Amino acid sequence: MxxxxxxKTITVDTDILVIGGGMAGCGATYESxxxxxxxxxxxxxxxxxxxxxxxxxxxxxxxxxMGMQWDENQPEDFVRYARNDLMGLTRxxxxxxxxxxxxxxxxxxxxxxxxxxxxxxxxxxxxxGKWQIMIHGESYKPIVAEAARKAADEVYNRIMVTHxxxxxxxxxxxxxxxxxxxxxxxxxVFRAKAVIVSAGxxxxxxxxxAVGEGMGRTWYAPWSSAxxxxxxxxxxxxxxxxENRIVxxxxxxxxxxxxxxxxxxKTYTENAYGExxxxxxYEHTKNLVGDYIDREPTPTCLRNHAFHEEMRAGRGPIRMxxxxxFQDPHKETVGWENFLGxxxxxxxxxxxxxxxxxxxxxxxxxSEPYVMGSHATCSGAWASGPEDYAPDEYQWGYNRMMTVDxxxxxxxxxxxTAHKFSSGSFTEGRIAxxxxxxxxxxxxxxxxxxxxxxxxxxxxxxxPLENYRVGRNEIVAGTVSPSYMLPIQGLQRLEKxxxxxxxxxxxxxxxxxxxxxxxxxHLQMLKxxxxxxxAEDLHQLQRAWELHHRVLASECxxxxxxxxxxxxxxxxxxxxxxxxxxxxxxxxxTLSQYDKENDSWQMDKAPVYHIVN
Amino acid sequence: xxxxxxxxxxxxxxHCVDICPSDIMHIDKTYRRAYNIEPNMCWECYSCIKxxxxxxxxxxxxxxxxxxxxxxxxxREPEKGTISWKLKFRDGTVKEFVSPIRTxxxxxxxxxxxxxxxxxxxxxxxxxxxxxDALNLEDGLPALVPDQLEKYSVPNAVGHNSKSKQLKQxxx
Ligand SMILES: Cc1cc2nc3c(=O)[nH]c(=O)nc-3n(C[C@H](O)[C@H](O)[C@H](O)COP(=O)(O)OP(=O)(O)OC[C@H]3O[C@@H](n4cnc5c(N)ncnc54)[C@H](O)[C@@H]3O)c2cc1C
Ligand code: SF4
Ligand code: SF4
Numbered sequence: 001m002x003x004x005x006x007x008k009t010i011t012v013d014t015d016i017l018v019i020g021g022g023m024a025g026c027g028a029t030y031e032s033x034x035x036x037x038x039x040x041x042x043x044x045x046x047x048x049x050x051x052x053x054x055x056x057x058x059x060x061x062x063x064x065x066m067g068m069q070w071d072e073n074q075p076e077d078f079v080r081y082a083r084n085d086l087m088g089l090t091r092x093x094x095x096x097x098x099x100x101x102x103x104x105x106x107x108x109x110x111x112x113x114x115x116x117x118x119x120x121x122x123x124x125x126x127x128x129g130k131w132q133i134m135i136h137g138e139s140y141k142p143i144v145a146e147a148a149r150k151a152a153d154e155v156y157n158r159i160m161v162t163h164x165x166x167x168x169x170x171x172x173x174x175x176x177x178x179x180x181x182x183x184x185x186x187x188x189v190f191r192a193k194a195v196i197v198s199a200g201x202x203x204x205x206x207x208x209x210a211v212g213e214g215m216g217r218t219w220y221a222p223w224s225s226a227x228x229x230x231x232x233x234x235x236x237x238x239x240x241x242x243e244n245r246i247v248x249x250x251x252x253x254x255x256x257x258x259x260x261x262x263x264x265x266k267t268y269t270e271n272a273y274g275e276x277x278x279x280x281x282y283e284h285t286k287n288l289v290g291d292y293i294d295r296e297p298t299p300t301c302l303r304n305h306a307f308h309e310e311m312r313a314g315r316g317p318i319r320m321x322x323x324x325x326f327q328d329p330h331k332e333t334v335g336w337e338n339f340l341g342x343x344x345x346x347x348x349x350x351x352x353x354x355x356x357x358x359x360x361x362x363x364x365x366x367s368e369p370y371v372m373g374s375h376a377t378c379s380g381a382w383a384s385g386p387e388d389y390a391p392d393e394y395q396w397g398y399n400r401m402m403t404v405d406x407x408x409x410x411x412x413x414x415x416x417t418a419h420k421f422s423s424g425s426f427t428e429g430r431i432a433x434x435x436x437x438x439x440x441x442x443x444x445x446x447x448x449x450x451x452x453x454x455x456x457x458x459x460x461x462x463x464p465l466e467n468y469r470v471g472r473n474e475i476v477a478g479t480v481s482p483s484y485m486l487p488i489q490g491l492q493r494l495e496k497x498x499x500x501x502x503x504x505x506x507x508x509x510x511x512x513x514x515x516x517x518x519x520x521x522h523l524q525m526l527k528x529x530x531x532x533x534x535a536e537d538l539h540q541l542q543r544a545w546e547l548h549h550r551v552l553a554s555e556c557x558x559x560x561x562x563x564x565x566x567x568x569x570x571x572x573x574x575x576x577x578x579x580x581x582x583x584x585x586x587x588x589x590t591l592s593q594y595d596k597e598n599d600s601w602q603m604d605k606a607p608v609y610h611i612v613n
Numbered sequence: 614x615x616x617x618x619x620x621x622x623x624x625x626x627x628h629c630v631d632i633c634p635s636d637i638m639h640i641d642k643t644y645r646r647a648y649n650i651e652p653n654m655c656w657e658c659y660s661c662i663k664x665x666x667x668x669x670x671x672x673x674x675x676x677x678x679x680x681x682x683x684x685x686x687x688x689r690e691p692e693k694g695t696i697s698w699k700l701k702f703r704d705g706t707v708k709e710f711v712s713p714i715r716t717x718x719x720x721x722x723x724x725x726x727x728x729x730x731x732x733x734x735x736x737x738x739x740x741x742x743x744x745x746d747a748l749n750l751e752d753g754l755p756a757l758v759p760d761q762l763e764k765y766s767v768p769n770a771v772g773h774n775s776k777s778k779q780l781k782q783x784x785x
Binding site: 030031033034035037046047048050051052053056057068069074075096100101103104107108112113114115136138139143146147150151158182210211212213214215216217218221222223253333336337340341344345347348349350351352353354356386387388389427430431434437438441488539542611612 | 615631632633634635636637639650651652653654655656657658659660664672674675676677678679680681682683684685687689691696698700701702703704706708710712713714715716717718719720721722723724725726728730731736737739741742743744747748749750754755756757758
């Protein structure tokens with residue numbers, strides 16, 4: 001049994017299991033307790049829910065708030081906005097559902113003690129933009145975690161969940177999950193009636209711009225390790241819109257946010273020669289996407305597209321014009337606190353490079369691509385919609401249940417619902433949890449875990465420790481071994497494949513069918529090497545499983561990108577062989593399903609319903 | 614900016630190990646003090662820095678793009694409900710900021726259990742906890758009329774594409 005021969009197997013029985021205690025997971029935990037008064041609710045988290053997930057360092061804005069109480073926006077407006085930004089393709093039933101509930105979530109945050117700024121004149125929440133409100137959110141995550149801790153029967157921190165378990169008697173039903181404790185090495189078997197996956201998005205799928213020591217300076221957190229996708233994929237759940245990766249326009253090097261700068265501080269961009277370059281690319285973009293370029297607001301990907309084209313034309317760097325706005329001391333404070341509240345690294349970059357936006361207009365860049373479901377993008381699992389109005393094809397059971405019985409999801413995990421952000425993710429956790437409670441209460445027979453299944457998984461899970469122990473004897477010292485691969489080596493190999501073949505930064509976000517096919521061949525060989533990962537300790541074992549999850553999600557992204565034969569979102573990625581948007585053949589959502597037995601993918605199209613005009 | 618730990622200040626309490634979302638603050642076995650075992654997986658989230666009772670952790674901008682000689686220090690005081698920042702530029706410029714972090718007592722959030730238990734007829738409705746009250750809307754939770762649906766039939770590869778309107782019969 002190798003290094004950790006003394007490890008125990010710990011079995012935890014619960015009614016509802018929440019995997020990942022980030023924004024969505026905390027919402028799911030809270031709501032599970034509210035409705036499931038006599039149900040057992042357990043939350044399992046690979047880090048510590050006090051500071052885990054994408055909101056670990058805080059946020060300076062809540063990006064999804066309707067303001068229905070003041071008639072600022074209605075859910076229909078939100079559906080139109082998200083649809084427009086995603087070039088026509090979203091799950092409008094799910095979007096509407098987030099929108100109609102999200103205000104009650106934000107009002108709870110307010111009551112719980114999250115400092116939300118107020119407009120001194122109207123007394124309403126201070127708007128940053130049409131959808132965003134400003135907060136002093138350094139403690140956003142600790143506050144939300146406090147509510148979740150009080151709601152859960154048990155919170156297990158530092159347990160990396162590696163696989164879901166299926167019901168012994170029903171191959172399409174979930175019965176729990178397994179993972180290991182990153183501190184003790186103990187093996188955990190969770191037996192649950194319903195499982196809610198809320199394990200965040202995916203960074204480090206594509207090679208980041210930052211290199212070496214700076215590799216961790218990705219826009220999305222380095223610990224967003226694609227578990228939200230790999231867990232359902234391996235369980236046979238259908239995924240949607242996985243090709244819809246996102247590229248962010250951000251301040252250079254630190255990836256500091258630009259939202260408050262554009263919306264609240266009213267700063268704007270220009271090229272190296274002081275020109276407004278966006279309009280230069282109007283005709284060119286129109287030729288690619290038709291009248292989508294005329295929509296308001298301009299879809300995020302199309303603004304990126306103008307940025308890329310301008311850089312390629314040799315008129316970079318693109319800068320944010322801050323010098324005017326920053327003469328106002330209030331605006332200067334907002335500009336800095338915006339970073340300190342959610343991307344401290346950008347403040348460090350500016351301090352180190354003597355960039356004071358009062359005197360210098362700072363550079364912008366476009367990031368490497370990310371895979372996620374809660375920002376201006378909507379990759380994730382295919383979920384059943386709300387019971388009261390979702391179209392039949394979008395509805396097969398309980399709200400936010402995936403195509404596997406008893407398996408629910410929220411936040412970055414669920415596809416089709418862009419622009420949820422922090423508040424919408426928490427809200428979706430609440431929606432999924434109420435549905436999961438109903439599912440558990442309605443259950444006629446109980447799911448059973450299969451002992452053989454989890455015992456086999458136990459062996460697979462700890463194999464990297466064994467590989468290292470044995471292989472380490474072959475070599476004198478160092479990181480180069482002929483028989484095992486370290487997680488970081490596998491990660492860099494993955495990032496290089498995805499970058500070069502699937503449309504990362506080094507190829508200007510462009511790919512095509514032969515490139516994608518070749519990328520899949522490389523991914524296949526990487527997958528074959530994964531059982532040979534070597535882990536020196538439990539920390540590296542966590543990295544090994546994070547890599548495993550990233551590879552599976554990457555393969556899914558590549559399959560989807562290959563399937564959609566058009567360029568739907570120029571600025572996020574380009575199919576060189578199908579450079580234009582094609583509403584005739586591709587005004588649809590894409591679906592995939594992984595078959596573990598045959599190691600194959602089934603691709604499909606699903607209709608788009610426009611439920612508001 | 615990856616973090617590092619000052620040898621003379623750290624007492625090995627482990628708070629940073631407990632909080633780091635990346636699991637990269639570990640206690641060195643020889644010195645029994647903490648250090649960052651994997652700087653290239655550090656997000657500069659400052660969670661460890663804020664949590665260190667000894668102010669023993671600092672960070673230095675990532676080597677691949679941050680010139681030396683800067684510092685961004687933080688003091689988080691939960692009991693006061695504030696966070697304070699001090700930025701020092703490479704050229705010596707200093708900027709300071711203070712923000713509130715919470716408006717209520719720590720630990721004061723009521724448990725979901727303290728609210729009245731939902732009634733049996735509330736389970737199959739669309740309202741979530743505290744709704745409709747928490748929405749502050751006179752008309753309650755918004756709902757859609759199902760027959761508004763417009764469907765794009767699934768376009769196929771040979772180019773058949775009919776934009777058809779589909780009516781859904783009734784809500785489930
Ligand atoms: C830099 C930045 C700025 C942003 N700005 C804003 C903003 O201004 N306003 C806004 O509203 N939103 C903003 N967002 C978006 C917001 O943070 C996300 O939409 C939201 O956090 C997504 O919630 P989630 O629960 O899906 O994922 P997360 O909050 O990331 O939670 C996922 C959780 O799952 C855990 N986990 C992952 N894998 C496993 C596993 N295998 N086993 C156990 N646990 C696991 C993680 O540790 C984490 O706790 C920003 C995000 C970033 C990164
Ligand atoms: S929290 Fe501070 S004092 Fe405690 S181990 Fe970490 S660095 Fe040392
Ligand atoms: S700054 Fe964040 S990621 Fe880096 S060591 Fe500290 S807690 Fe971990």
